[in-house]
Amino acid sequence: MVNHRYLGSSGLKVSEITYGNWLTHGSQVENDTATACVRAALDAGITTFDTADAYANTAAETVLGAALAGERRASLEILTKVYWPTGPKGPNDSGLSRKHIMESIDGSLTRLRTDYVDLYQAHRYDTETPLTETMQAFADVVRQGKALYIGVSEWTAEQLRAGHALSTELGFQLVSNQPQYSMLWRVIEPEVVPAARELGMSQIVWSPVAQGVLTGKYAPGQPVPAGTRATDAKGGASTIKRFLTDDVLTRVQGLRPIADELGLTLAQLAVAWVLQNDNVAAALIGASRPEQVAENVKASGVTIPRELLDRIDAVLGDAVEADAALTAAHAPTTRPS
Template structure:
């Protein structure tokens, strides 16, 4: 396994990151999820990416259990905040100070850790002042609950504005998590150049287009048995 610096920071992560968006807590049974995490660790993967909204918090719980026996300092654990969680009430969504401060505590409890290496804004919140959001992230960092801050699916203008506020508040954005693959390349025009200028890495999701780019789906042929495209729990959608 090779390792890379994440953005303009001193944090090194495995160049292959293990994610659990559509698997843990939903499409894959917990014992199988644990086996997958063990296989990832055996392959040299040290970086694990999740989010509170995945399977409505269950994915974090499954990942936390699977990693519990590992040396925490040898792992890089990422999670995210924005989408509705729990009972999905009126304050259970977005990037308000209330939701961020409550969500980080919930994520840490489910992941069974004192801190996450990277805490990410899962989308841009058009209803909360950016200043409020970035101040909350600054406080999360100062409290030691997250070591670094990133974003996900922010456009170039949003990244620039967020990075400027972060700098004023004494921390930096080090990553963006966009969808990116040979079939979906929209970040190349503006997001990647802005990120390069500001020192952000891309932690891309769906790099093989949820399996479409593996070659398993042949034109004019039936879907392979047991493939994600046949999974009625979500993949078939």
């Protein structure tokens, strides 16, 4: 069964393997299959489910809400996000303005079939809305009982500190950040993680298997397999392409002896690796088949000895990206439309 960890310095526990439905529910897989994946997650002991209003333009929330219907609400942690465009994508259908936040939380609650979410997250930093306006809106969402905790996603260390200071002043606390993090993508380690530790915040990390590259299914010098993330024109292909070089793929194959030594698959090794970071509360996993969930949860509770962590670093070498500036560089500079 899946272990649980505290989220930041709060009293909330989340499953260290968290089920996320980006790029799957409402888009890549049929609803019946999506529901089967959610049932597999519940059967494996996963209690935490992460989504966002923008995933499949709100359809992912609807599918997740239906899949969780009938479950004891107090036994679940439901996470969603706000920022990216939704609906008809009008001038106020994105960002972190008070208008968009207050309207979006109500829409998310309706689609998720719940009176509250456990964690409501700023999906990116909004450069066009005063941070005070955003944080006041989040404070009101908490006071209204529509969200129990507030988090963010892909914020820089400086933004975390500014947001945390305002949240404390307004009587609530930012408890988490949701960044990309994997053996290959470590840009949060130099600045974001130290700031989060200082502020009592955890990471809920997405793409621990680097969009599937760390599963080993992409072979150097070979065409990408049909039906994989690399062929998904709806978003998967654009996010994975940075890793699809022969050098990276060769190095990933070099991790197999380490995974074998631990009795893990490459995917399980990748998920277990991010969980070795004590600032990581949860690793987000997605699935297009129920059996993928059952396999990924085997990474929970795994301890990777220091010697093997060092061997992983040696195998991956300069294929690892750890430039702290990339968090800001990949952030939107204007509100999306």
